[in-house]
Amino acid sequence: MRNSESLGCHRQIVSIDDVFFSYEHKTIISGLNFSILERDFVGLIGSNGAGKTTLLKMIVGLLKPSRGEIRLFGEPMGQFRDWERIGYVPQKNALNPLFPATVREVVNSGLFGKKNMFRRLSKAELRKADDALSAMRIEDLADRRIGQLSGGQQQRVFLARALINHPELLILDEPTVGIDAESQDSFFQMIRHMHQHHHITFIMVSHDMDMMKSYLGEQPLQKSGGLSFYVKHTHAPENCSETDLTHSMQQQLETIEILP
Template identity: 85%
Template sequence: MQTNARFGCHQQIVTIDDIFFSYENKPVISGLNFSILERDFVGLVGSNGAGKTTLLKMIVGLLKPVRGEIRLFGQPIDQFRDWERVGYVPQKNALNPLFPATVREVVTSGLFGKKNMFRRLSKQERSKADDALYAMRIEDLADRRIGQLSGGQQQRVFLARALINNPELLILDEPTVGIDAETQAGFFRMIRHMHQHHHITFIMVTHDMDMIQSYLGEDSVQKSGGLSFYVKHTHEPENCRETDLTHSMQQLRETIEV
C-alpha cells in the first residue's frame, strides 16, 4: 500500500492496494497503488482503454479486481455497506434514452438501497429530493421523462441523484461528454465550488486537460500504466464551511448557468 507524508491525520477515503484487473485475460490495470484523502479532488486521465472507467466501477463495487484490495473509508469494499456516503455519476452513454422514468424518479432513486427499493418515501426524503432538484435548477423538469432532456439537463439530473444523500465521496465519469462548452464551464464552476466549500472528496474522469491543469496543477502526482492522477488537496478547516449540502443550496444553485 502506498504511503505518503501528505496523509497526516486526514482520513483515507479510498485506498487502492496492489490492484490487478483483466478483461478476457487482457491486462487493463496492473499493480495499481493509490490513496485518496478526505476532501481531495482527483482528476483521472488516460487514453481510451487505459482503465479509467474500470477503476471507477471497482471503487463503487460494480467490478471486482482479479487481485488486490480496495477499501472505502477504511473498510474492505466487500464489507462496505454505507453506500449513501458515496455518490456516483456514470458516463452519459450508460443511459437508455427509452428508460421510462421521470426526472423526479431518477433523482429519488438515489435514496434507495437494495433493501429498501420499494418502500414509500418519507416527508423528509421528498424534501431532500426537492432540494436536490432545486440546487441543480431542474425543478421545472421534475415530471419530464429523462430521455427527453438535453445532455446538459441529463447530467444535472444524475448529479442531483448523486448528491441527494449529501455524499462524502462523489465519483464522476466523464460528466461533460456531449455537453456544449458554455454548460461545461458552468458545470466546472459548480464542482469547484463544491470542492472548496463542502466536505466532499471528488474523483473525476475527464479528457478536458485545460480544466484538469487549471484547477489541479500542471503535473500529475502519479502515473500507472496508461493512467495519470492529478490531485488538489483542500484540507484546511476554514475552507470547508458547509457540512450539510442542504444548508447552502442557494449558493450552489447560483454557481450554475441557467
C-alpha cells in the same frame, strides 16, 4: 504511491492496494496502488482503454478486482455497506434515451440501497428529493422523461441524484460529455465550489486536459500504466465553510447557468 508519511493525519477515503483487473484474458489495470485522502480532488486522465471507467466501477462496487484490495472509509470493499456516503455520476452515454423514468424517479432512486429497492419513501426522504431538485434548479422538469432532456439538463438530474444523501465521496465519470462548452464551464465552476466549500472528496474522469490542469496542476501526482492521477488538496478547515449543501448550491447556481 503516496507513502504513510505523506498521508499525515488525514483520513483515507479510498485505499487501492496492489489492484489488478483483467477482462477476457487482457490485463486492464496492473498492480495499482493509490490512496485518496479526505477532501482530495482527484482527476483521472488516460487514453481510451486505460482503465479509467473500470477503476471507478471497482470503487463503487460494480466490478471486482481480479487481485488486490480496495478499502472505502477504512473498510474492505466486501464489508462496506454505507453506500449512501458515495455519490456516483456515470457516463451520460450509458443512458438509454427511451428509459421510461421521470426526472423525479431518477433523483429518488438515489435514496434506495441495494436491499431496499421497493420500499415506500418517507416524508423526510421526499423532502430530501425536493431539496435536491431545487438545488439543481430542475424542479420544473420533475415530471419530464429523462430521455427527453438536453445533455446539460440530464447532468443536473444525475448530479441531483448523486447529491441527495449529501455524500462524502462524489465520483464523476466524464460528466461533461455531450454538453456544449459554455455549459461545461458552468459545470466545472459548480464542482470547484463544492470542493472548496463542502466536506466532499472528488474523483473525476475527464478528457478536458486544460480544465483539469488549471485546477489540479500541471503535473500528475502519480502514473500507473496508462492512468495519470492529478490531485488537489483542500484540507484547511476554513475552506469548508458551508454546512447546508443544497442551500449553498442554490446560491451558486444563481450566478452560473448550466443549461444552454
